[in-house]
Amino acid sequence: MSRSARAIPLSCLGPDALRQIDNVLFAEREQGKLRAEKKANKFGAERTKVDGVWFDSKAEANRWSVLKLEERAGLITGLERQVPYDITINGEHIAKWIADFRYVRDGVAVCEDVKGVRTPVYRLKAKLVQAIHGIRITEIAA
Template sequence: MRHNLRPKSKYGAKPTVVDGIRFDSKKEANYYLQLKARVKAGEVLTFLRQVPFHLPGKTKYAVDFLEFHADGSVHFVDVKGMITPTYKIKKRQVEELYPVTIEEV
């Protein structure tokens, strides 16, 4: 009998490991690889993964990527295959409480 640490995604996302990092989906893993290429090309200076925002009610929301671009801009990016009602609520809360806009790819 095989036991998984996390239950299977109800939306069909397949966890993927790249560079020893576990991503919740192939789409997120591919975006990570694209970001690495953009860093190498000089378009993106650096990026962070799973950056948390603290919300009311001891709730936490983590954006998939925080990107620092060479032009001085900063981007908060979430890689989404499916936009859920819970995601919409948390995204709206983050954008109301913090001076950020979350981009979806």
């Protein structure tokens, strides 16, 4: 083993060396946090913040803004976001579907999902939600 490859106990290092090691470790931790925050969505959606609320995509955030305006104008009422629906069959919980938005328009309840990609799992959940809860999902293209 060469001299440079030998392990040196930290107790043998001076304060400047320990500070440098601490700075390197801190920088590596911070870079890891940044990488985790910037992790790309597999469908290319970009998390977006509107009115202090985070949305999974720009399209969903834009739709929220439109619905908020419609609510202020009195076109819709009872606007909610991220409304969960359990998918339970024969007493067994199978899955959960979360509606992006739910509101009432002209006396009719509407459940919306902003969709960029209609995955097979989403299509199956949409059919199950319709069969179990009687809800037809209104899809808004991203």
